[in-house]
Structure formats: structure tokens, C-alpha cells
Amino acid sequence: MKASGVIRVGVWGLLIAFLLKPQVFAPAFAPLTQHDAPAIYDQGDLATLAWAHLGLVLTATSLSALLAIGLAILVSRGPGRAFLPMSRSLVGIGQTFPPVAVLAIAVPLVGFGIKPTLIALVAYGLLPIFENSLTGLSQVPASVLEAADGAGMSPIQRLWSVELPLARPLMIEGLRQTLVISVGTATLGSTVASQGLGEVIIAGLLSDNSAFVLQGGLITGLMAILLHDAVGLIAQRWQRPVQ
Amino acid sequence: MIEIESLSKRYGELTVVDAVDLIIPKGSITAIVGTSGSGKSTLLRMINRLIEPSSGQVRIDGRLTTSEPAPALRRRIGYVIQGNGLFPHRTVAENIATVPQLLGWEPARIAARTEQLLTLFGLDPAIHARRLPAELSGGQQQRVGVARALAAGPSVLLMDEPFGALDPIIRAKAQEDLRTIQRQLGTTVVIVTHDMEEAFLLADRIAVLDNGKLLQHDVPARLLTHPAHPQVMALTGTTDRALRLLSLESTAAIVTAGEVSGPDLPASMSLREALSALIWAGATAGNVLDAHGQRSGHVTMQAILTRGSAAR
Ligand SMILES: Nc1ncnc2c1ncn2[C@@H]1O[C@H](COP(=O)(O)OP(=O)(O)O)[C@@H](O)[C@H]1O
Ligand SMILES: [Mg+2]
Numbered sequence: 001m002k003a004s005g006v007i008r009v010g011v012w013g014l015l016i017a018f019l020l021k022p023q024v025f026a027p028a029f030a031p032l033t034q035h036d037a038p039a040i041y042d043q044g045d046l047a048t049l050a051w052a053h054l055g056l057v058l059t060a061t062s063l064s065a066l067l068a069i070g071l072a073i074l075v076s077r078g079p080g081r082a083f084l085p086m087s088r089s090l091v092g093i094g095q096t097f098p099p100v101a102v103l104a105i106a107v108p109l110v111g112f113g114i115k116p117t118l119i120a121l122v123a124y125g126l127l128p129i130f131e132n133s134l135t136g137l138s139q140v141p142a143s144v145l146e147a148a149d150g151a152g153m154s155p156i157q158r159l160w161s162v163e164l165p166l167a168r169p170l171m172i173e174g175l176r177q178t179l180v181i182s183v184g185t186a187t188l189g190s191t192v193a194s195q196g197l198g199e200v201i202i203a204g205l206l207s208d209n210s211a212f213v214l215q216g217g218l219i220t221g222l223m224a225i226l227l228h229d230a231v232g233l234i235a236q237r238w239q240r241p242v243q
Numbered sequence: 244m245i246e247i248e249s250l251s252k253r254y255g256e257l258t259v260v261d262a263v264d265l266i267i268p269k270g271s272i273t274a275i276v277g278t279s280g281s282g283k284s285t286l287l288r289m290i291n292r293l294i295e296p297s298s299g300q301v302r303i304d305g306r307l308t309t310s311e312p313a314p315a316l317r318r319r320i321g322y323v324i325q326g327n328g329l330f331p332h333r334t335v336a337e338n339i340a341t342v343p344q345l346l347g348w349e350p351a352r353i354a355a356r357t358e359q360l361l362t363l364f365g366l367d368p369a370i371h372a373r374r375l376p377a378e379l380s381g382g383q384q385q386r387v388g389v390a391r392a393l394a395a396g397p398s399v400l401l402m403d404e405p406f407g408a409l410d411p412i413i414r415a416k417a418q419e420d421l422r423t424i425q426r427q428l429g430t431t432v433v434i435v436t437h438d439m440e441e442a443f444l445l446a447d448r449i450a451v452l453d454n455g456k457l458l459q460h461d462v463p464a465r466l467l468t469h470p471a472h473p474q475v476m477a478l479t480g481t482t483d484r485a486l487r488l489l490s491l492e493s494t495a496a497i498v499t500a501g502e503v504s505g506p507d508l509p510a511s512m513s514l515r516e517a518l519s520a521l522i523w524a525g526a527t528a529g530n531v532l533d534a535h536g537q538r539s540g541h542v543t544m545q546a547i548l549t550r551g552s553a554a555r
Binding site for chain 1: 291293314315316317318319322324325326327328329330331332341342345388391401
């Protein structure tokens, strides 16, 4: 196994061990606590929270990808081209508008919980996937498109078997960026009662317990790194199918 | 056979192809020539409806091209472009299999056809079938492009400057291969080129376009001896037209009985090459060798020179 493989297994092991047996790591966090406060988050199960967090991130990213890729496909051809500048601005607003503000607006409309968080995450995650997909689709050489048309592919066949495969590496890159951004941003969901790792950080801030804050941050960070890495691995497999 | 009837393409005020009438005989090679921007590609692409005509119609083997959906029409017509347009993410075999796959052929039939075409184009299936286009040389990529166009056995092959990106030696080989394969398969070929040399080398008939108008459509020799328009003469050039004319005929065309002392000239040799061989050998006549290498008669330099004269 290469060095990168060893590190990968190590980091996965560390995260899983911490989630399943957090008490083992208590001595490492104890110095950060004061007045005999607990060193390990005790208001809920870390593994459950991490699982919920991951579920939220994956759902949000999938929805972002569906919307962003769908939109990129629509505005990159035929009459849809007219809507390219407008979609660019819309998607751009999704990213420049702070997620906290989106939460504040969404809660009165859809209530507390997972819904406003999903809305904020999906809006925030559109841009990287949309822009990368657009670039990927526009980079397909004109001669390749002409050959596809000339061979008698229908527009759908051309999209499916030529344009999407050629745009895929960039789309995956966008997906990767959105995933990483979402893992961090999703912690905000805990302010509107959506289950996730933000709870640990907020609990730490409220009770002035740096150990909690650090734990929440560490788990979130490790999750982001591992997801980033995993997407890269999957993409690599996909690019070079075994013959 | 392709019958083109008062075919026009207009973009707003601009008429890019102007009421072109053209009949392309079955099994022949027709070159469409003209300066850049004269409408060659537009005319070609209206045949397979990559561009929809503004007016006029096209029939292939008697059938209107508008009588079926455009994708179905294009699957019956081979199409080759400059820079070949191979699908970079598909192997050579997958590229060649494109149209058969669209037509829903059985996998076994596709595999057999792919292998047959690779061999026909001098590529070893065992070595090249699973390569990606980027792993081939320019000449090999170009051959795969033509093989892909011919995969489903189309009766018509459209080519838009297919050899433009190749260096001279590989281009000459590709042109020769095209002629061989075209004769073998009996495909009707329409080739767009701005290279007059290529047109004279390959074409049975040449169509000259200028500003979207068809100036002349004729056998190559008549473009030289009877240009229909000053622009045709400008395009074919006047400085070496005698030699060009000689390049269109072989020694077999003017062979006369009897043996002479002089170099041997294969019957397939063009008069231009024969003339060069005679000049080189310092001879005034040479013996013509038939396909079996037997002397079948002779040609004289005088006879060759006469064939190159406008007054022949
Ligand atoms: N979509 C288009 N809109 C307007 N003009 C076009 C379009 N496509 C081609 N033309 C014009 O039509 C003319 C002929 O183009 P083309 O058929 O590509 O010429 P050629 O292949 O002989 O170089 C050119 O002047 C070109 O600018
Ligand atoms: Mg052109």
C-alpha cells in the first residue's frame, strides 16, 4: 500500500474510533475543560450526530447537483442559451447571500428543523457545480459535437454519451467543492434545530467548554477531508473503467 | 446518386449557397472546390441536413432527404471532418462502432465489422482496437475517422477537408487509400477541399463554387480545357495547366504498338510522370508495361506533349 493509502486508512480509523468510543480520547480533551466539566460531549451520541450531519450534507449536495447540472445543461444549448446570464446571476446570488441570512428568512416560511437548513445548503452549494458543469460542457470540442451530430446521434444521445462523459471530470470537481463547503456550513443548521455536529460546537460555546468546540470542529474537518478524498477515489475508478 | 435541386441557404440578407443544381453519379468521387467562404461546407452539410436548406431539395438514391428524421438520415450517410472529431473518451473500436450501435446492431456483428474495418485501414485490431484516440498518430486518427464514417456501410460518404491537417506524405497515402477503398466499396463520395491538387488527384468530377454559386461541374480535364468562368481558370491556375492535364491520363490511354529503346513506363503511370521519366532518361520514347509487367507497346514524348496541348 502506498503512503497515501496508509494515511487514508489511518484517518478513517481515527474518525470511526472517535465516534464509537469517544471516552477513550477523554484524556486528550480534559486539559481544555474547567471546573470538572465533561471532556467529551455528553448531551447526545456523537456517532448519531455525525451520521445525521453526513445525511444532511449528502442530501443537500445531491439536490444542488441535480439543480445545478440540470440548469447547466439547459442553458448550454439551443434556446436555453438566452438564459445563461440570468442563471449565472441567480446561482451567484445563492453563494453570495450568507447562509445564516437564508436561515433567518427560511424559518418563518418553512419552520424550524431540517427544511430551512436544506434550503440554505442547497442554495449555497449551487455555484461550484453550476460553473464547473458549464465549463465542462463548453470545453467539448466543436469538431466532436459535429461528429456526434453527423453520425446521427439525437440531441439526447449526444448529451448522454458524449457531452456528459467529457464534462464529467469538471462536474465532479464542482461536486467535491460543494461537498466540502457543505460539511462546514451544515453546522449552522443546529441554530435552527436541525440535527448535526453544530450541536456539539454550540453546546461548547454556550457552556464555555472549548473541548466540545474542538471536538465538533475536528469531526467536521475530518469528515470534509475524507469526503473530498473519497470523491477523488471514486472519480478515478470511474474515469478508467476496467476493460 | 445524389440529386441536388436549386438548393439555397440564406442567413438574413446573406446568400451563402445560391440555387445550386448538382447531380452526383453513384459510385463516383466528386470534389467541391472554391475559395474559403464560397459555401462549400454549407452545401455539403445541407446534404445530411446538419444545416437545413432555406429552399430547394436533395434526393439520395431517389429519396428526399426530408422524408425521414435528420438523425436517421445521417446514420445512412458517412461524414468525415477535418480534425476527425473522434470521441476522446471512447476507444478506437468504440468510435468505429458509433453508427452500428445507434442502429442497434448485434454486438457480435459490431465486433466483426469493427475488426474488418481496422484491418482494411491497416490498423492491427489486437494493438489498436482498445487504444484511445489520443494514443494514435495523426494519420491513424484520420483513418479511424474514415473507418467510423464507413462502419454501417453507407452508400454516400461526405468529407469536409478530411486531409487538411495531415502532413504531405501522410496526406498522399490517405488520398491513395481513399481512392482504393472507394473503388472497392463503390461508395459515392463528396469531398470538399480547397486544395486543387487533391481535387485533380481524387475526383471523377469537380464542382466549382464561388460566392455560393456553382460555376462549373465537369470532369477535371474539361475544367482545364473549357473553363466556364474566369474564376474557374483562376482557381485551377494557368501556369502549370498543361502538366495538370497530363496528370489526368495514364500511358495506357495513348499506347501504340511496337517496341522502342527507352525506359519502361507502367501503364498506370500518368502522362505527367511518364514525361518526367523520359526527360530524366534523356529518351524520346518509352515502353509501356501492362499490369503483368509485359511490354504492351510504347509512347513517344511527342504524343505526350500533344495530349497536354489545349488544341489536342
Ligand atoms: N451560421 C451562419 N450565419 C451567418 N453566416 C454564416 C453562417 N455559417 C456560415 N456563414 C457564412 O457563409 C459563408 C460560407 O461558409 P462555408 O460554407 O463554411 O464556406 P467554405 O466551407 O467554402 O469555406 C461564409 O462567408 C460564412 O461566413
Ligand atoms: Mg469549409
